[in-house]
Amino acid sequence: MNVTFWGTRGSLPCSGPDTQIYGGNTPCVSVSVGEELLILDAGSGIRRLGINLKGAYSTFHLLLSHLHMDHIQGMGFFLPLYDPKAEVHIYGPAGHSAPLIDRLSRYLSPPLFPIRIRELPCRLFVHEVPPRPFNIGSFRIVAQRVIHPGVTIGYRIQHGQSILAYLPDHEPMLGANGRMKDLRWLSGHDLAHQAGLLIHDAQFTDEEYPRFVGWGHSSLSQTLEFARLTEVRQLALFHHDPGRDDLQMEVLFQQTLAQQVLPFDARIPKEGEILVI
Amino acid sequence: MAAYPLEIILSRQLAENLAIPAFITDPAGNLLYYNEQAEVLLGKRFEFTGPMSVEEWSVIFKPKTKEGKDLPPSDLPLVQTLHTRRPSHHTFWIESLGGQRHLISVTSLPLLGPEGTFYGAMAMFWNNEPAL
Numbered sequence: 186m187n188v189t190f191w192g193t194r195g196s197l198p199c200s201g202p203d204t205q206i207y208g209g210n211t212p213c214v215s216v217s218v219g220e221e222l223l224i225l226d227a228g229s230g231i232r233r234l235g236i237n238l239k240g241a242y243s244t245f246h247l248l249l250s251h252l253h254m255d256h257i258q259g260m261g262f263f264l265p266l267y268d269p270k271a272e273v274h275i276y277g278p279a280g281h282s283a284p285l286i287d288r289l290s291r292y293l294s295p296p297l298f299p300i301r302i303r304e305l306p307c308r309l310f311v312h313e314v315p316p317r318p319f320n321i322g323s324f325r326i327v328a329q330r331v332i333h334p335g336v337t338i339g340y341r342i343q344h345g346q347s348i349l350a351y352l353p354d355h356e357p358m359l360g361a362n363g364r365m366k367d368l369r370w371l372s373g374h375d376l377a378h379q380a381g382l383l384i385h386d387a388q389f390t391d392e393e394y395p396r397f398v399g400w401g402h403s404s405l406s407q408t409l410e411f412a413r414l415t416e417v418r419q420l421a422l423f424h425h426d427p428g429r430d431d432l433q434m435e436v437l438f439q440q441t442l443a444q445q446v447l448p449f450d451a452r453i454p455k456e457g458e459i460l461v462i
Numbered sequence: 463m464a465a466y467p468l469e470i471i472l473s474r475q476l477a478e479n480l481a482i483p484a485f486i487t488d489p490a491g492n493l494l495y496y497n498e499q500a501e502v503l504l505g506k507r508f509e510f511t512g513p514m515s516v517e518e519w520s521v522i523f524k525p526k527t528k529e530g531k532d533l534p535p536s537d538l539p540l541v542q543t544l545h546t547r548r549p550s551h552h553t554f555w556i557e558s559l560g561g562q563r564h565l566i567s568v569t570s571l572p573l574l575g576p577e578g579t580f581y582g583a584m585a586m587f588w589n590n591e592p593a594l
Contacts, residue, residue, distance in 0.1 A: 279576055279577070316577075330468045332468065332471070359475060368463065369463060369464070370465070370466060370471055372465070372471050
């Protein structure tokens with residue numbers, strides 16, 4: 186399973202000279218095995234993914250974690266949507282009041298966007314993810330809701346023995362008060378448990394987190410603890426604060442890791458980096 | 463070991479931060495969690511008991527009618543909510559561990575998720591007397 190990072194930033198794109206290493210695009214990750222491709226979220230990173238695909242695929246499966254702007258803002262710039270020969274399947278969380286396609290169309294319609302979602306030239310299919318595991322090609326997908334404002338889901342994607350867990354926006358320690366030793370009470374546990382790679386929210390520093398409790402994001406230390414509790418083999422820190430430049434990210438990462446002995450590999454993936462699991 | 467549904471996890475986090483006693487059960491009535499204020503009511507600590515079956519927790523605090531008769535578990539609001547999946551409210555007497563009688567009110571709510579999935583129930587207790 187090849188996992189490529191097209192956007193790792195949270196909240197807002199922040200391209201500039203001080204974000205050249207880790208990138209400034211908002212969340213988008215592609216997962217490929219042979220001829221099969223999944224796309225996780227449609228942040229601004231999806232634009233470059235669409236360009237790089239260059240007709241390599243005719244069917245696209247885009248899985249959205251939730252509909253906050255940083256996770257869908259690139260959708261209108263994903264080239265396959267404008268290819269009449271392309272078949273695009275969009276998956277996302279069911280809402281409490283309106284169907285997924287109606288909620289997506291709030292963004293993909295005037296005045297926020299010049300083209301309506303129903304006018305896109307591709308063959309478009311919108312699916313609300315079921316509460317039970319489902320298959321996309323040879324991928325086995327589990328989608329479960331996790332702690333984050335609004336309806337937000339995380340994904341567990343399995344292909345053969347390879348398991349990827351994707352929880353880009355997640356605050357599992359909300360209200361936990363450090364008492365979540367019983368893993369049944371840990372949001373996202375079943376998605377991440379013993380994954381070969383966990384991609385997880387690490388937006389805040391430990392000093393910042395107390396000011397943002399309930400915003401739906403984790404501190405770096407909380408994410409390391411979540412990865413330890415769920416026994417993952419590799420952790421990719423994700424959804425970085427747009428105000429953090431490359432140097433600050435590296436210093437923060439090294440300082441935090443210097444205080445711990447981790448039973449897994451942890452890294453900050455760079456935009457464009459490919460991890461194989 | 464599967465994690466509890468998100469609705470149950472969030473309910474616990476709410477209960478942990480409330481100053482009133484609260485219970486959380488699964489659809490079968492198993493008491494999955496009770497907060498510190500409820501520990502006072504039960505005279506037991508969640509840390510030591512862990513989850514309890516409905517047969518265990520429904521008789522611990524000796525619910526009584528106004529006339530002093532035992533209130534059957536089926537008349538407890540939380541048990542009614544588990545059966546009907548609707549809110550329930552009842553005021554009744556309980557006997558504390560110290561043998562004192564207290565008039566309490568209990569309101570229970572079904573925990574319904576998307577598409578009406580029933581995840582269990584949450585009950586909150588109100589002491590109608592100053593000291594419980």
